Amino acid sequence: MLLKEASSSLTKSQLAHLGAGEVGYIRKMKSDEVSRCFPEAPEIDPTLDLWALFAADGTPILLTDNRSSTFFKAAEDDLTTVSLH
Template sequence: MIEGMTSARNPLSPAEFAAIGDGHIAYVKPILSEELNALFPQAPELEPGLSLFALLGADGLPIVVADTREALIESAREHELVTVSVH
């Protein structure tokens, strides 16, 4: 193994992962309306079972939520963020 590289058995620490992209990378995460208030406490309560999409920074901090992936991607572009999907 190359010095300084992390093996598959030793994934990046949360701090190392958060540093990737230096604030320029965000990820798209599909969520249900039941999860909304855990990520965005100020959001209104929605009926359960709605499919939403959250944009989160590499450090996991929530940025914005939308009802379509396309709207979320456009918002990320406006803020000059590169997006990746979480499966």
Template sequence: MTEHRDQLKKSMTTSEFAELGGGEVAYIKTLTSDQAHKMFPAIEGLPEGINLYALHAADGTPLALTDSMQAALGHALGDELEIASLH
């Protein structure tokens, strides 16, 4: 029983985590405009003081940045991505 608990506590390696979802799973993260500017420095003219929504692949790769949760969900559905819930 102790061996089983030890296996459950084992952390995923970086490469194992990067492969998670296999291009089929994504998550949506709410960002402030400042956070979005740091994550997406090539995007100019981001409005100040609003929340934005970033769609990420399971490995953390940013896929899209939108101004609404519905648009982020629409992008994920259009790419046939399953949305994972983050806790």
């Protein structure tokens, strides 16, 4: 409830920056989604399970085929992680 109450008094800009530098999220991705978030990524085998780490504001940080790597990178960057499904 606290987040809901806080979000009603925050501007869209403030809400977008909530958790910046402190929170990152991990999400499983399909190869066809990669070019949208990681335009510099090479062609990727569509059978690979991919994992991505993003900053709280959605900025892509890491793309890997090893889920553990996302947690190591987040720890290295002092980010608290959450997983999105």
